[in-house]
Amino acid sequence: MVTFLLRRVLLMVPTLWAIATLAFFLVRGAPGGPFQSEKEIPAAARAQLMHKYGLDQPLHVQYLRFLTGVARLDFGPSYKFPSRQVREIIAEALPVSLELAGWALLIAVLAGVPIGIFAAVRQNTSADYAAMGVALAGVSVPNFVLGPTLVLGVRLGPAELAELIACARGERDCA
Amino acid sequence: MVSAPGTPRRRIATCLHLLLALGAGCAPAARPAAEVAAGHARYFGDVTPPLDDVLRFNLGAEPEIYDPSLAAGQTDGRVCRILFEGLTHEDARTLEPRPGQAYRWETSPDGLTYTFHLRPGLCWSDGTPLTADDFRWSWLRVLKPENAARYAGLLSPIRNAEAYNHGETADSNAVGIAAPDDSTLVVTLAQPTAYFLYLTQFYTYVPVPRQAIARHGNRWTMPGTIVSNGAFTLRYWRQNNRFEFARNPRYWDAANVRLQGIVGYTIDDLNTSANLYKAGVIDWVPSGYLPSQAIPYLREYRDFRHGNYQGVYFYSINVKRPPFDNVWVRRALNLAIDRDAIANGLLKRSREPWGNMTPSGYPGYEHPPGLRYDPVRARECLAKAGYPGGKGFRKISIQFNTSEDHRRIAEAIQAMWKNVLHIQVELSNQEWGSFMQGLTGLQYDIARRSWLGDYLDPNTFLACWITGDGNNRSGWSNRRYDGLIRQAAREIDPVLRFAILREAEALLLDEGPTIPVYHYSTNELVKPYVHGIYQNPLDVHPLNYVWIDRDWRNHEAEAPHALAAPGAEDAASGGPAAAGGAGRAPSAAAARAH
Numbered sequence: 001m002v003t004f005l006l007r008r009v010l011l012m013v014p015t016l017w018a019i020a021t022l023a024f025f026l027v028r029g030a031p032g033g034p035f036q037s038e039k040e041i042p043a044a045a046r047a048q049l050m051h052k053y054g055l056d057q058p059l060h061v062q063y064l065r066f067l068t069g070v071a072r073l074d075f076g077p078s079y080k081f082p083s084r085q086v087r088e089i090i091a092e093a094l095p096v097s098l099e100l101a102g103w104a105l106l107i108a109v110l111a112g113v114p115i116g117i118f119a120a121v122r123q124n125t126s127a128d129y130a131a132m133g134v135a136l137a138g139v140s141v142p143n144f145v146l147g148p149t150l151v152l153g154v155r156l157g158p159a160e161l162a163e164l165i166a167c168a169r170g171e172r173d174c175a
Numbered sequence: 176m177v178s179a180p181g182t183p184r185r186r187i188a189t190c191l192h193l194l195l196a197l198g199a200g201c202a203p204a205a206r207p208a209a210e211v212a213a214g215h216a217r218y219f220g221d222v223t224p225p226l227d228d229v230l231r232f233n234l235g236a237e238p239e240i241y242d243p244s245l246a247a248g249q250t251d252g253r254v255c256r257i258l259f260e261g262l263t264h265e266d267a268r269t270l271e272p273r274p275g276q277a278y279r280w281e282t283s284p285d286g287l288t289y290t291f292h293l294r295p296g297l298c299w300s301d302g303t304p305l306t307a308d309d310f311r312w313s314w315l316r317v318l319k320p321e322n323a324a325r326y327a328g329l330l331s332p333i334r335n336a337e338a339y340n341h342g343e344t345a346d347s348n349a350v351g352i353a354a355p356d357d358s359t360l361v362v363t364l365a366q367p368t369a370y371f372l373y374l375t376q377f378y379t380y381v382p383v384p385r386q387a388i389a390r391h392g393n394r395w396t397m398p399g400t401i402v403s404n405g406a407f408t409l410r411y412w413r414q415n416n417r418f419e420f421a422r423n424p425r426y427w428d429a430a431n432v433r434l435q436g437i438v439g440y441t442i443d444d445l446n447t448s449a450n451l452y453k454a455g456v457i458d459w460v461p462s463g464y465l466p467s468q469a470i471p472y473l474r475e476y477r478d479f480r481h482g483n484y485q486g487v488y489f490y491s492i493n494v495k496r497p498p499f500d501n502v503w504v505r506r507a508l509n510l511a512i513d514r515d516a517i518a519n520g521l522l523k524r525s526r527e528p529w530g531n532m533t534p535s536g537y538p539g540y541e542h543p544p545g546l547r548y549d550p551v552r553a554r555e556c557l558a559k560a561g562y563p564g565g566k567g568f569r570k571i572s573i574q575f576n577t578s579e580d581h582r583r584i585a586e587a588i589q590a591m592w593k594n595v596l597h598i599q600v601e602l603s604n605q606e607w608g609s610f611m612q613g614l615t616g617l618q619y620d621i622a623r624r625s626w627l628g629d630y631l632d633p634n635t636f637l638a639c640w641i642t643g644d645g646n647n648r649s650g651w652s653n654r655r656y657d658g659l660i661r662q663a664a665r666e667i668d669p670v671l672r673f674a675i676l677r678e679a680e681a682l683l684l685d686e687g688p689t690i691p692v693y694h695y696s697t698n699e700l701v702k703p704y705v706h707g708i709y710q711n712p713l714d715v716h717p718l719n720y721v722w723i724d725r726d727w728r729n730h731e732a733e734a735p736h737a738l739a740a741p742g743a744e745d746a747a748s749g750g751p752a753a754a755g756g757a758g759r760a761p762s763a764a765a766a767r768a769h
Contacts, residue, residue: 030608030609031608031609031612032606032607032608032609032611032612033608036607036608036611036612036615037247037325037611039247039325039646040615040644040645040646040648041325041645042325042327042328042340042341042645043645044320044323044340044341044342045320045323045324045325045327046323048320048321048322048323049323052321052323080239081237081239081240081414082239082240082245082393083240083242083393083394083396083397084414089414092414
């Protein structure tokens with residue numbers, strides 16, 4: 001079991017390397033660049049920008065710098081938000097994504113697996129059809145419909161909604 | 176000045192926004208009934224004023240950078256304008272320059288030297304005194320080549336600024352900016368620039384705090400480290416969520432700033448934006464953040480405002496490629512376009528049909544006659560070019576970047592050219608990067624473009640068509656045109672200058688490297704209890720003197736708009752005459768209007 005897990009983790013390294021390499025070259029192969037706008041950027045300013053981000057260096061140098069950076073989880077400065085590091089932007093949003101994913105996984109494991117076993121044991125009975133029906137509905141209904149329906153239906157009545165609005169307007173202190 | 180209005184917007188909808196959107200949509204019936212009962216005109220959604228003096232609005236897409244020296248995007252500018260103030264400050268209604276950090280100034284008779292006198296006792300939000308040298312340092316920072324400021328070109332009227340910016344001289348003393356003492360800034364221009372005082376209120380010209388930049392490098396704009404000199408400071412910021420601004424007690428006119436704070440949500444989803452307004456979460460949706468299909472419906476409401484915006488949507492013709500090197504072909508294409516059908520029909524009156532390359536709204540500038548739809552003449556022109564009835568004319572293509580509206584307009588124009596000129600047109604939809612590469616590399620037949628003005632002068636629309644300008648992008652070159660633009664730049668007399676520019680525009684329209692299609696419009700929603708936000712052609716909104724009127728229903732009955740004019744009387748006097756020592760000189764009337 002331990003060797004199996006270890007092997008899977010080690011296999012991730014070449015996979016990630018392949019993805020990173022592909023991403024690096026695909027972006028550079030595509031037409032256009034990071035500093036294009038409908039209003040022309042003066043040539044001198046563009047050259048300075050390219051220099052600042054190291055884009056004036058030969059491709060292999062850029063690639064090596066990118067790889068060593070990625071290995072240390074350093075993705076460099078953001079092109080779009082020049083005063084920020086990519087790492088910071090990810091660090092800001094990642095905990096929220098992890099929390100959400102964690103809860104989703106927990107529900108999937110605690111509810112989904114037993115229901116699946118139950119359906120499998122009683123194959124082709126009404127219990128099986130009911131379980132599969134719920135699963136199919138969950139997959140088929142778009143997330144943007146299912147999500148708000150669940151939230152609104154399960155948690156929020158009009159009173160809570162009004163409170164949310166009041167919070168957003170700052171009429172109530174909701175910190 | 177902005178990346179194209181058609182650039183793809185990333186769609187975000189946080190859980191809260193979605194909830195509010197749905198919540199607002201749930202009970203539409205209750206609201207109008209209550210309002211009708213109260214005998215009031217119809218407003219879009221909730222009109223209950225907030226309990227605090229805080230303006231909440233949709234700032235728009237997340238700003239990329241709001242260091243004013245380096246900023247260039249539309250929403251970047253919105254944040255900069257809230258936080259910083261230049262030598263002059265735009266009047267909220269007319270956008271004319273009013274004394275800002277400078278309380279008076281003198282101009283030399285030849286129009287080349289401006290001497291600005293800073294208000295006594297100016298200071299930064301951290302308490303550091305703000306001196307004339309701060310301006311000099313900040314302007315040089317914009318010009319330093321290594322800073323790669325996109326708007327450095329706006330400083331080029333200053334003597335030697337361009338050379339310094341291009342690295343042709345490294346001597347900063349050669350640049351025409353001098354600070355002989357702490358409160359005097361002397362600016363020497365390369366040539367008279369009629370709109371220079373409009374430039375000094377633009378965010379590229381505001382001072383930036385060198386003490387904070389020295390300490391925090393390019394991270395100085397974060398809340399906690401940022402230091403500003405405008406009416407507000409930055410209190411809180413969360414990416415793709417919101418900016419919170421607090422009143423700056425050290426601002427020279429803080430006594431007349433009535434808002435305690437401003438919250439700018441960064442929402443780029445147009446439906447979310449409209450729904451938040453309807454639910455009463457935000458008080459103002461600036462132009463560009465309402466779904467276009469909702470505009471005909473929103474027109475019915477009293478809190479909807481529609482006006483001209485200083486921008487022109489046009490097609491550019493690559494004159495380097497045959498058959499477009501023939502001026503008669505270009506004229507034919509121009510005359511075969513029914514602008515009315517596009518702006519009023521296709522776009523449902525949300526835009527103005529426009530046949531000129533400069534937009535409206537320049538007092539004193541008389542446009543040359545615009546291009547009109549004339550199918551008969553269009554066919555004559557095409558025949559004159561050697562293609563009677565479209566015979567022998569190759570299939571041409573229209574390039575545009577991905578957007579539903581660009582496609583619909585291109586389809587309409589394709590049909591017009593087919594019906595009027597009997598020529599075949601194919602449409603080529605491209606992703607932004609490829610589109611821009613084709614445009615700059617002149618790899619296109621006809622391409623969709625737009626131009627938004629930086630300052631209130633026709634020059635901002637005409638100067639880019641001179642030979643070899645980075646924004647020309649059509650290959651068009653005309654020596655007479657180049658001469659006229661240069662002549663206008665040297666002309667001090669405003670009437671003569673406009674006459675020269677008019678002649679240049681007439682030439683540009685006659686030569687037809689461009690096909691103007693429509694005039695941009697502003698479409699915005701402002702709650703009736705918000706005062707001091709005005710529609711204007713630059714869509715620039717100084718928020719210093721905005722206030723929330725909790726008693727608006729009573730005022731509405733008296734005079735809906737007269738009330739919204741703090742400082743209007745001063746608007747007439749303005750300028751150097753408003754010298755008044757420290758503090759409360761020009762806009763002291765902000766409080767008086769009530």
